[in-house]
Amino acid sequence: MAASVVSADNMRPEGSVEYRQSAFRLMEFQLNFLNPMHRSQAYSEEAFAYRADMLSRLGALAHEGFTDESRSADSRASSRIWDNREDFDQRMLDFIEITANMAEASKAGDNRQTRDLFRQTLQSCRSCHDQYRLD
Amino acid sequence: MAASVVSADNMRPEGSVEYRQSAFRLMEFQLNFLNPMHRSQAYSEEAFAYRADMLSRLGALAHEGFTDESRSADSRASSRIWDNREDFDQRMLDFIEITANMAEASKAGDNRQTRDLFRQTLQSCRSCHDQYRLD
Numbered sequence: 001m002a003a004s005v006v007s008a009d010n011m012r013p014e015g016s017v018e019y020r021q022s023a024f025r026l027m028e029f030q031l032n033f034l035n036p037m038h039r040s041q042a043y044s045e046e047a048f049a050y051r052a053d054m055l056s057r058l059g060a061l062a063h064e065g066f067t068d069e070s071r072s073a074d075s076r077a078s079s080r081i082w083d084n085r086e087d088f089d090q091r092m093l094d095f096i097e098i099t100a101n102m103a104e105a106s107k108a109g110d111n112r113q114t115r116d117l118f119r120q121t122l123q124s125c126r127s128c129h130d131q132y133r134l135d
Numbered sequence: 136m137a138a139s140v141v142s143a144d145n146m147r148p149e150g151s152v153e154y155r156q157s158a159f160r161l162m163e164f165q166l167n168f169l170n171p172m173h174r175s176q177a178y179s180e181e182a183f184a185y186r187a188d189m190l191s192r193l194g195a196l197a198h199e200g201f202t203d204e205s206r207s208a209d210s211r212a213s214s215r216i217w218d219n220r221e222d223f224d225q226r227m228l229d230f231i232e233i234t235a236n237m238a239e240a241s242k243a244g245d246n247r248q249t250r251d252l253f254r255q256t257l258q259s260c261r262s263c264h265d266q267y268r269l270d
Contacts, residue, residue: 011164015164018160019160019161019164021157022156022157022158022160022161023157023161025153025154025157026154026157026158026161026196029146029150029154054192054196057189057192061161061189
């Protein structure tokens, strides 16, 4: 379910910003749940898989919020996003996939793979913020 | 995954309010996606099931945000929530279940059942807001 689902009808520019910010806020909390489980290596806990899955699903919502119409709305989103649309979209899709895979690895009890994907998740957040989020 | 997953460690009272408000914000948008599909009776569309499923998952996140510690934090949540904890929790769980069933009915192509569950969803929102949300 990609950004194309969003219709201009129910997503004004300010609405898009609010939408993606709400999603990112919830994602931050999911990471706050995951972090202590990562520290204690509780990769196979049901809660780990649940939070990883939520992170992936919320990532898809966050992605929806970057509508073309919201380019000039006030937010921390750099205009580089819209200048490099393909790269940005790919990074968001990568994040969604990494976190979905992390949920699967956690459910499968593959601790090593889950840990690797957790590190990839943090790296995915960071590198995209470095490129596309204003300070 | 119930409210018990939330640890005081990563959920300060103000954080809880922000958390549940972000979830409710996203839920409102999901309903804004569902409404036009309801009007055009597009109950079997993939997008309908997707939004119904998101509504259910976001409902679970919203529910998490009503921590005991957040009772006195500034928000529109009535203190009746904490005075009637069991009733409130049951209403939230009912909402989560109704919307999950709506996603299933939509996927199964059962338009009549999906429509009934959509109406129950709206009714669930309204009656809980009437009881527990301040104006």
